Amino acid sequence: MLTTGRQLGLGALLTCAIFVGAGCNPTPIVESMTPTQGTEDGGTSITITGQKFKVGATVQFGGKTVTPSNVTKTSMSLVSPAGAVGSVQVTVENPKQKRGEKALSYTYLDTTAPTVNSVSPSDGHVYAQGAGYEDAVATGLTQITAKFSEPLASATVSVSSASLPDAIKGGYSGAVSGATTVSGDMVTFTASEVLASARSYTVSVEGVDVAGNRSAAKTSTFSVATPKRLHRYVVQEGDTLQSIAARPDTYEDAEEWKKILLVNQDYNEVNRDAPQAGLGLWLHWDE
Known part of the structure; x- marks a missing residue:
């Protein structure tokens, strides 16, 4: 077949x-x-x-x-x-x-760079005297925080400050020293000293995630408003005439201590290095 x-x-x-x-x-x-x-x-x-x-x-x-x-x-x-x-x-x-x-x-x-979700104080925030802080020197403000989109391995925070336009003396600018810590997706910058009033603060934050991806820098600005100018100051424990003259609500210049001494020369208690606590000192202004 x-x-x-x-x-x-x-x-x-x-x-x-x-x-x-x-x-x-x-x-x-x-x-x-x-x-x-x-x-x-x-x-x-x-x-x-x-x-x-x-x-x-x-x-x-x-x-x-x-x-x-x-x-x-x-x-x-x-x-x-x-x-x-x-x-x-x-x-x-x-x-x-x-x-x-x-x-x-x-x-x-993981090839996605982290992003900054928020910064506190927020961009444009103003701490006003009486609402955001009480004393012109002891403002109580020391920390700046940033929240990222994911946990970080490291972060960098740089802070600079400058005098506000209505500061009593003005002309100041410089870096703010401090330490940066990272905890998960949170970054905290703690200033070495309290943040002074009559200043604007510019903050730049960037972070690196655990895979090595670096974020773009996030920049924001906030300010601690210029305090009300004093015409009479009550001496606090530990004050010197220099420290009083350097206050943002007096002369904002330690060298002006002589003016304080001159205006208050009738007071026998005025000691340049250790004025008596509770003593009221008059401040002279050239209007």
């Missing part, structure tokens, strides 16, 4: 239909993947190698179905989808749900 080519082809198809696992739709064998890591926003070109890959195969990439290109029996190409930072499983599946037994591991890297 003669067998035609058509009969042979039909026989092969019937054989595949009966013995599905015998080679017509094999289980893929996954051997390797290059690269094994990439950015969290996806877009990384990947090659998977192995055996028995079929045209129409798909790749399960961390639970997401990806259709590869350039599929041959031993390799395929694909582009990673976006994913969360961390490791995911990657498997190959031939048509008719023939999935390879071996799962590969792919790691999404």
